[in-house]
Amino acid sequence: MHSVWSDGEGTVAEMAEAAAERGYEYIAITDHSKGLKIAGGIDEPELRKQGREIVGVNSTLRKRGEKLRVLRSVEVNLSPGGEVDMERDALAELDIVLGCFHSSLRKTEDQTERYIAALRNPAIQILGHPRGRIYNYRMGLTANWSRVFDMAADLDKAVEIDGYPDRQDLSPDLLELARKSGCRISLGTDSHGPSQLRFMAFSAASALAAKIPGSRIVNCMTRDELQSWVRAVRESSVL
Numbered sequence: 001m002h003s004v005w006s007d008g009e010g011t012v013a014e015m016a017e018a019a020a021e022r023g024y025e026y027i028a029i030t031d032h033s034k035g036l037k038i039a040g041g042i043d044e045p046e047l048r049k050q051g052r053e054i055v056g057v058n059s060t061l062r063k064r065g066e067k068l069r070v071l072r073s074v075e076v077n078l079s080p081g082g083e084v085d086m087e088r089d090a091l092a093e094l095d096i097v098l099g100c101f102h103s104s105l106r107k108t109e110d111q112t113e114r115y116i117a118a119l120r121n122p123a124i125q126i127l128g129h130p131r132g133r134i135y136n137y138r139m140g141l142t143a144n145w146s147r148v149f150d151m152a153a154d155l156d157k158a159v160e161i162d163g164y165p166d167r168q169d170l171s172p173d174l175l176e177l178a179r180k181s182g183c184r185i186s187l188g189t190d191s192h193g194p195s196q197l198r199f200m201a202f203s204a205a206s207a208l209a210a211k212i213p214g215s216r217i218v219n220c221m222t223r224d225e226l227q228s229w230v231r232a233v234r235e236s237s238v239l
């Protein structure tokens with residue numbers, strides 16, 4: 001395991017410290033984007049400011065001889081039509097982009113088309129907490145998941161296992177379908193502070209239970225491999 005995704009309320013330096021202790025090679029900071037004001041979503045200038053903070057933290061890590069580096073990312077809000085709420089240029093500067101739905105999550109009709117639209121969006125490489133389910137609160141969306149995962153595989157994009165205990169999304173039955181489709185899988189923690197990085201154990205356990213091969217798990221890539229993958233996906237994306 002080389003990495004973890006984090007939606008941090010802790011400072012970048014605190015998240016980096018916790019990730020270094022866990023022996024990771026990289027951590028991506030994935031705060032919410034501006035459309036999600038209720039969750040403290042950040043806009044383009046704030047994202048760039050965070051980028052400067054990350055440069056400073058990486059410089060400190062380098063001087064200390066740590067292998068960990070902090071990657072610039074964001075959990076960009078997707079509209080039900082699969083559109084992002086940030087400027088494409090700001091997203092293109094990032095190391096990796098996670099896209100997530102946060103609205104119209106109680107629909108009972110089939111939502112396959114919104115997933116297809118989101119995956120086709122050239123701005124994102126990972127579809128985060130795909131169903132939008134939350135334990136004892138929301139059932140999550142339904143879709144023709146085989147079609148969704150096949151589309152992710154065709155575009156060489158990833159779907160996430162969100163290890164946050166209330167989410168555990170994708171679920172084991174859907175991971176079975178994802179494995180058959182051969183799409184990439186990203187393990188996330190949805191951490192809102194350094195102590196929650198331990199939720200990686202739940203993501204990893206789901207991947208193991210579903211027998212997802214390491215070669216399909218985004219987090220098992222080295223930092224160089226990850227950056228090459230993102231570059232290749234961006235270059236092949238249809239605008």
Ligand SMILES: [Zn+2]
Pocket residue numbers: 075100102128129
């Ligand atoms: Zn989210």
